[in-house]
Amino acid sequence: MKLPAEDRELSPHTGYTRRHWEAVADGLLGAAWRWASPGGAFLDLPGRPSVSGVRSDGLEGYARTFLAAAFRVAGAKGDDPHGWLGRYAEGITAGTRDPGREDAESWPLILDHDVQGQPMVESASVALSLRLTREWLWDRLDTAVQDRVEDWLRGALRHVPAPNNWYLFSSTVAGFLEAVGRGDAETARARERALGLLETWYRGDGWYADGDGRAFDLYNGWALHLYPVLDGYLTGEPSVHGRRLREHLAGFRLFFGGDGAPVYFGRSLTYRFAAASAIGLGALTGNTPLDPGISRRLMSGTLRYFLDRGSVGEDGLLSLGWHGPHDASLQHYSGPASPYWASKAFVCLLASPDDPLWTDVEGTAPSEGPDTVLAIPSAGLLVQTTGADGVVRLHNHGSDHVRPHEPDSAKGEDPLYARHAYSTRTGPTAAGNVRDNHFAVVVGGVRSARRRIQPIGAGNGDGWGWAASWHNPVFASGPPMVPGLRVESVTVARGRYELRVHRVLGAPPGARVELTGWATGPGESVLRPLLGWTGQDELRAPQGTAFTRWAVVPRLTADAEGTAIFAALASLSAEPQEDVEVTAGPSGLEARWSDALVTRVTFDPIEVTGA
Known part of the structure; x- marks a missing residue:
């Protein structure tokens, strides 16, 4: 393909003009x-x-x-x-x-x-x-x-x-x-x-x-x-x-x-x-x-x-x-x-x-440009950009690939919709590899899938935004669902950081929960426990993503029974990390950021506020 010479005066960022398109x-x-x-x-x-x-x-x-x-x-x-x-x-x-x-x-x-x-x-x-x-x-x-x-x-x-x-x-x-x-x-x-x-x-x-x-x-x-x-x-x-x-x-x-x-x-x-x-x-x-x-x-x-x-x-x-x-x-x-x-x-x-x-x-x-967070309530999406690296992150709390007449079946899970987050530099891991950006309930050794996503709400704050949803975890083997089991998820985006909060309801005895982060090369992303998590490790995705042939996925783990709240800080960056302190209350949690901003996430009903 023969292209014209670049024109950096008219197109200082790309060099492309109409002649290039032709x-x-x-x-x-x-x-x-x-x-x-x-x-x-x-x-x-x-x-x-x-x-x-x-x-x-x-x-x-x-x-x-x-x-x-x-x-x-x-x-x-x-x-x-x-x-x-x-x-x-x-x-x-x-x-x-x-x-x-x-x-x-x-x-x-x-x-x-x-x-x-x-x-x-x-x-x-x-x-x-x-x-x-x-x-x-x-x-x-x-x-x-x-x-x-x-x-x-x-x-x-x-x-x-x-x-x-x-x-x-x-x-x-x-x-x-x-x-x-x-x-x-x-x-x-x-x-x-x-x-x-x-x-x-x-x-x-x-x-x-x-x-x-x-x-x-x-x-x-x-x-x-x-x-x-x-x-x-x-x-x-x-x-x-x-x-x-x-x-x-x-x-x-x-x-x-x-x-x-x-x-x-x-x-x-x-x-x-x-x-x-x-x-x-x-x-x-x-x-x-x-x-x-x-x-x-x-x-x-x-x-x-x-x-x-x-x-x-x-x-x-x-x-x-x-x-x-x-x-x-x-x-x-x-x-x-x-x-x-x-x-x-x-x-x-x-x-x-x-x-x-x-x-x-x-x-x-x-x-x-400046770091931006934009909530799109109608679609249940939260867009987060960081001007320093030009990376865009999309947090998904409302888009799935399930038709109204279809059952919630883990066998129909689509990685291109089911994950909690996507970006311009990472892709979901392939089927058969560890799921990235996923919250799973593990029952009898079987990890749950996120299939039908029910949006709860989304909104914009001053320099931050949030989106929330819930889903019924489904399983590919054994009973497709556990009666009463439900996961509520909240993402708060700010700068390059993502506060990820999940509440599990109806977890049966012996259940465990897992949260994974971004699928990247080694040392390119962070997933830090803030509340409820007791284990931390990394898993490999040998089939990689659309962006890398081989990927590393950080993971947090914990036991769960009945109702429990978990919080973590994620970042698609290995830069120095934000210091966030989280305290749990009777109806939710409070996250205090290093610049004194306080984010409150409450349940029944789910609300997110900042001050």
Whole structure:
């Protein structure tokens, strides 16, 4: 991938300009097209197939790279020096000639999500790309080809999506068909259904749940905000969705470390710099609280972060993983072309070259400024940044990956949601290794899992913040639950420190409790006992994380029976530690910090105050 020379006057932090974004898009497209089928309908990238099979994976390669090409060419007002759109026109002509047929070019049909659903995901990228490039591609197709494309796309309107952001895929297809004069009652129903569900998923503070449960993650930016806000931008119709994006970015701006890394949290992390799509979308549409130079700093920072750390292999392709290949970052639906949903980040190219997004001097990333703690009560999240090192920590007291109808089962635990804390420099340990940032009750030698998270509250103080939740511990062997057993958890974040308080209720005789800290290299983090803990050691995670091949996890242990309160001080830093004194009271505890701030955590009900 050949990039232009850095421009440190315009972009003092990253060196990247609009020309770099265009060059990256061209480089990724050129490498991917080396793996095209003869007619260009499939881009069959090398690698392990997804659960959907190689034909769906090939369509995914076509559709997701098409999105990058569409943003690239539409942002250049049709200038297409590499002839990308001609290739996609040939591919769509071949792919829709006889959908469902088992030949070299025919696309798979779009069916229900539990039958053959992945093509529905890709239909949204195809439809959005056609909409963006209408005058240079769609309008030049033969009417017969346009009819075939419409017939294939309508499969997304006639089949059942997954019960989450997938409903926005059919809405995106409907939006394209209406934009080209092919709308009808069927397209209207699809849009009405999707937008209606989106309203029920909105929780406030700019955050949507990804479905009827409590999954809050990066899908907020690259799906739940992107599709409706971009639709409103293309139609010229302002809506509530733009205002919600602005509110979302007020907190989401803190999710990027000083090195450009987004917080490693939630599923589909192999989409990498797609995390920046919401930043670019806000700048493009004017729905952002950020100055243009700060928006570009965040966007270019995360793009460069991944390019500098091996996300693109020697073959020019995005690998399945985080930095480089990393299996623990993947889901069963991840295929060789899945990482190309990173193409969504190129939405920023729709902003013209003379837009302040590209002409203003880069600003400083919010995580590089003063230490900040921000509570997001609607999602049960607590964001903590430290300007000295630019590290972002995310404390999770409200986001899980459990659908409302699913049981609390330890066998369904997802490390990408179940941990108490995540960051821009650490990832959860792999399954089979010790759990990091986890509070476990050990009964009969079996450690509990944290599955369904019930938020209690969150709030901001003066330079500090807190969040609290409770859960019923579940076990992978033996009885799945212990009657009456419950864990209440509180995190108080301040500077680089985290006061972690847990109350156990209903612990059976012989039970033990364990608390683990950050998974890092040796000596890079601290977990110090303050109240209730009697044992302290370190465990090894030989499979490491997305950031290190091998990790050390600090652990505290104690016996527990009935009701008991435990407190510890954690820090993702080996710097000199804060001196905190904790005293227990009849209804909670009091923590006195070295500068005389007193934090009180009380239970029944849970309240956190500081003075």
